[in-house]
Amino acid sequence: xxxxxxxxxxxxxxxxxxxxxxxxxxxxxxxxxxxxxxxxxxxxxxxxxxxxxxxxxxxxxxxxxxxxxxxxxxxxxxxxxxxxxxxxxxxxxxxxxxxxxxxxxxxxxxxxxxxxxxxxxxxxxxxxxxxxxxxxxxxxxxxxxxxxxxxxxxxxxxxxxxxxxxxxxxxxxxxxxxxxxxxxxxxxxxxxxxxxxxxxxxxxxxxxxxxxxxxxxxxxxxxxxxxxxxxxxxxxxxxxxxxxxxxxxxxxxxxxxxxxxxxxxxxxxxxxxxxxxxxxxxxxxxxxxxxxxxxxxxxxxxxxxxx
Amino acid sequence: xxxxxxxxxxxxxxxxxxxxxxxxxxxxxxxxxxxxxxxxxxxxxxxxxxxxxxxxxxxxxxxxxxxxxxxxxxxxxxxxxxxxxxxxxxxxxxxxxxxxxxxxxxxxxxxxxxxxxxxxxxxxxxxxxxxxxxxxxxxxxxxxxxxxxxxxxxxxxxxxxxxxxxxxxxxxxxxxxxxxxxxxxxxxxxxxxxxxxxxxxxxxxxxxxxxxxxxxxxxxxxxxxxxxxxxxxxxxxxxxxxxxxxxxxxxxxxxxxxxxxxxxxxxxxxxxxxxxxxxxxxxxxxxxxxxxxxxxxxxxxxxxxxx
Numbered sequence: 001x002x003x004x005x006x007x008x009x010x011x012x013x014x015x016x017x018x019x020x021x022x023x024x025x026x027x028x029x030x031x032x033x034x035x036x037x038x039x040x041x042x043x044x045x046x047x048x049x050x051x052x053x054x055x056x057x058x059x060x061x062x063x064x065x066x067x068x069x070x071x072x073x074x075x076x077x078x079x080x081x082x083x084x085x086x087x088x089x090x091x092x093x094x095x096x097x098x099x100x101x102x103x104x105x106x107x108x109x110x111x112x113x114x115x116x117x118x119x120x121x122x123x124x125x126x127x128x129x130x131x132x133x134x135x136x137x138x139x140x141x142x143x144x145x146x147x148x149x150x151x152x153x154x155x156x157x158x159x160x161x162x163x164x165x166x167x168x169x170x171x172x173x174x175x176x177x178x179x180x181x182x183x184x185x186x187x188x189x190x191x192x193x194x195x196x197x198x199x200x201x202x203x204x205x206x207x208x209x210x211x212x213x214x215x216x217x218x219x220x221x222x223x224x225x226x227x228x229x230x231x232x233x234x235x236x237x238x239x240x241x242x243x244x245x246x247x248x249x250x251x252x253x254x255x256x257x258x259x260x261x262x263x264x265x266x267x268x269x270x271x272x273x274x275x276x277x278x279x280x281x282x283x284x285x286x287x288x289x290x291x292x293x294x295x296x297x298x299x300x301x302x303x304x305x306x307x
Numbered sequence: 308x309x310x311x312x313x314x315x316x317x318x319x320x321x322x323x324x325x326x327x328x329x330x331x332x333x334x335x336x337x338x339x340x341x342x343x344x345x346x347x348x349x350x351x352x353x354x355x356x357x358x359x360x361x362x363x364x365x366x367x368x369x370x371x372x373x374x375x376x377x378x379x380x381x382x383x384x385x386x387x388x389x390x391x392x393x394x395x396x397x398x399x400x401x402x403x404x405x406x407x408x409x410x411x412x413x414x415x416x417x418x419x420x421x422x423x424x425x426x427x428x429x430x431x432x433x434x435x436x437x438x439x440x441x442x443x444x445x446x447x448x449x450x451x452x453x454x455x456x457x458x459x460x461x462x463x464x465x466x467x468x469x470x471x472x473x474x475x476x477x478x479x480x481x482x483x484x485x486x487x488x489x490x491x492x493x494x495x496x497x498x499x500x501x502x503x504x505x506x507x508x509x510x511x512x513x514x515x516x517x518x519x520x521x522x523x524x525x526x527x528x529x530x531x532x533x534x535x536x537x538x539x540x541x542x543x544x545x546x547x548x549x550x551x552x553x554x555x556x557x558x559x560x561x562x563x564x565x566x567x568x569x570x571x572x573x574x575x576x577x578x579x580x581x582x583x584x585x586x587x588x589x590x591x592x593x594x595x596x597x598x599x600x601x602x603x604x605x606x607x608x609x610x611x612x613x614x
Contacts, residue, residue, distance in 0.1 A: 095530075097525065097526045097529055097530075098481050098525075098529070126593075128593070128594065143453055144453055145453075146450055146451055146452075146453075146598040146599075146600060147596055147597075147598050147600075173506070174405050174505060174506050183590050183591050185593055198481060198505070198506070199480070199481050199505070199506050199507055199600075199602050199603060200506055200600070200603075201603070202596060202598075202600065202603065203584070203587055203592070203596045203599075203603070205594075205596070206594040207591075207592055207593055207594050218404065218405075219404045219533040222404055222405070222529075222533075223402075223404075223530055223531065223532050223533055224530065225530055226526040226529075226530055277510070280510055283490050284490050284514075285510070285514055286433075286435070286492055286514055287435065287512075287513040287514050289454055289509060289510045289512070290454075291453040291454050291509075292453075292510075293453060293454075293506075293507070293509065295506050296506060296507075296508070296509070296510070
C-alpha cells in the first residue's frame with residue numbers, strides 16, 4: 001500500500017523546489033474548494049469577448065475560449081466564418097461515446113448543396129504544432145507524461161513542449177476544441193469543429209489544429225444522445241442537433257453576455273490546486289495518488305459578479 | 308514535428324522484445340479493424356452468465372462483468388443483493404459530468420425509509436488492493452504509467468501491480484464499476500455502485516473496492532442528463548432514473564440473455580491491437596503517438612453469433 005510510481009524521487013525534488021508546496025509546518029494541506037475560496041481577484045483572468053464564442057443549442061449555451069497562439073491561421077479563418085454567421089442553422093452531426101461531439105454542415109460533402117464558405121479559406125496549411133514563444137507563460141507539470149517530453153499549462157490551457165522547448169502544441173483533454181479535417185493535412189478550415197467528451201484522446205495531439213477549450217456548458221455536449229452510425233454520426237438526419245447560432249460574445253448585447261473568468265495557470269492558487277489534486281487530503285481519500293495526469297487538473301471557471 | 312517523448316528508447320527496446328511487434332518485413336502494420344477481423348475464435352472469451360449483470364434502464368440495457376478477484380467479499384455481497392433483487396425499483400441518483408454515474412437507494416440515509424439489505428452485510432473490510440496470485444494472467448503494458456509501478460491487463464481488465472508484483476488493484480478507466488462508500492474505509496457494501504463516465508479518475512485507485520467493468524451499453528449511462536445538485540446528484544427527485552431491474556444473466560431465460568464475448572487480453576490479437584493504437588498507421592494520422600495510456604487501450608466486445 002506504500003508502493004510508489006516511477007519518478008517519484010524526481011517529482012519530490014521538483015515539488016520541493018516549487019512554490020506550490022509549503023512546508024508542513026507553515027500551512028496545512030488545503031482542498032480545492034478552500035484554495036478557490038482563498039484565491040485573490042487578480043489570480044483570475046476575464047475571458048476576452050473577442051475570443052469567446054457562444055454556441056447556442058436547444059439544450060443550452062456552451063462557451064468556448066479560442067486561443068490563436070497554437071493555430072493562428074485556423075483561428076483567423078474560424079473568426080471569418082463566425083462573423084459571417086456561417087454556423088447558424090447548421091447542426092451537430094456526430095456524437096461518439098468516449099470520444100467527440102462534432103458539428104458543421106451536414107451537406108459539406110455535396111458540392112451542390114453545401115453552404116458557401118464566403119470569405120473564408122477552404123484549405124489551410126497544417127498548424128499541428130507551433131514554435132514556442134518566450135513571452136508565453138508556462139507552468140510545467142513536474143509529474144511527467146508518456147506522450148510528450150514536457151507538459152503543463154499556458155493561459156489555463158493544457159499544452160505540451162518538445163524536449164528542446166522550441167516546439168509546442170495543445171494537448172487533447174476533456175473539453176478541448178479542434179478542427180476536423182479529411183486525410184490530407186491541409187484539408188481543415190474550421191468549418192467543422194469537434195469537442196472532446198471522453199478520456200483524453202492524446203493520439204490526436206500533433207495531428208490536428210486545436211483552436212480552443214470549452215469553458216462553460218460542456219454538459220450540453222457530453223450528455224447528447226450518441227449517434228448510432230459509424231464513428232458516432234447520426235444515422236437518421238432527424239437526430240442531428242440544430243445549432244441556433246454560434247457568435248462571439250463581443251457581438252452580443254452586454255446584457256446577453258455570460259461574463260466568465262478562469263483561474264490563471266500562472267497564479268499561486270493554480271499551483272496549489274495542482275498539489276491539492278495530486279495528493280488529495282480530503283478525509284474521504286485514504287491513499288493519496290502521488291501523481292496527477294495533465295488532463296486531470298481542473299481548470300476552474302466562475303461567473304463574474306454583476307458589475 | 309519529430310519530437311519524441313520520455314522513455315522512447317526504453318519503450319522501443321521493450322517493444323522489440325515483445326511478441327506484439329513484428330519485423331516490418333514480415334507484415335505491414337494493421338488497423339484495429341483488420342486485427343479484429345483476422346482474430347481467431349479462441350482469442351475471445353465468453354462472458355460468464357454467473358458474473359454478468361444486466362442493468363435495465365428506460366434508456367436501454369447495460370451489461371457489467373463482475374470480477375471477484377480484486378474485491379472478493381464485495382462481489383460476494385453484491386451477489387447477495389442482486390439475487391435478492393435489492394436494486395429493482397431503486398434509481399440512478401447521481402450523474403456528475405466527466406466523472407461518474409451512481410445508483411442505489413435514494414432513501415439510504417433515512418434509517419426509517421431505506422430498503423433492507425436482507426442477508427447482505429452492511430459493512431465490509433476495505434478491499435482496495437489485493438495480493439497478486441501467480442495464476443492470474445497479466446499482459447504488462449510497457450509504456451509506463453505515472454500512477455503505478457506496473458500496469459497492464461488481466462482478463463481484459465486494466466490492472467496495476469506494485470513494483471514488487473505482490474499487490475494488485477483495479478485501475479479506474481472509462482466504464483470501470485466501483486463500490487460507493489462514505490468516509491470510513493469499511494463503509495461500502497455494494498448497495499451503492501458507480502461507473503466512470505469521464506477521463507480516468509485515477510485518484511480513486513486504491514481508495515475503493517472495484518467490482519467490475521461495463522461491457523455493453525455504457526452510452527445509456529454516459530449520455531444521461533447531468534445532475535444539477537452538488538457532486539452531480541439530482542436536485543429534484545423526479546430527475547432520478549428508475550432501475551427496472553438489475554439481474555444476473557444466469558437468472559434470465561436463455562432467449563432474454565445478450566451473449567457477449569471479449570477479446571482476451573492474453574491473446575496475440577490483443578497485443579497487436581495495443582501496438583496498432585500506440586502508433587496509428589491509419590492514413591488519417593500523420594504523427595504516430597509512440598505511446599499509449601492504459602485507459603486508451605480498447606477492450607473489444609462482440610455479440611456471440613446465434614448458436
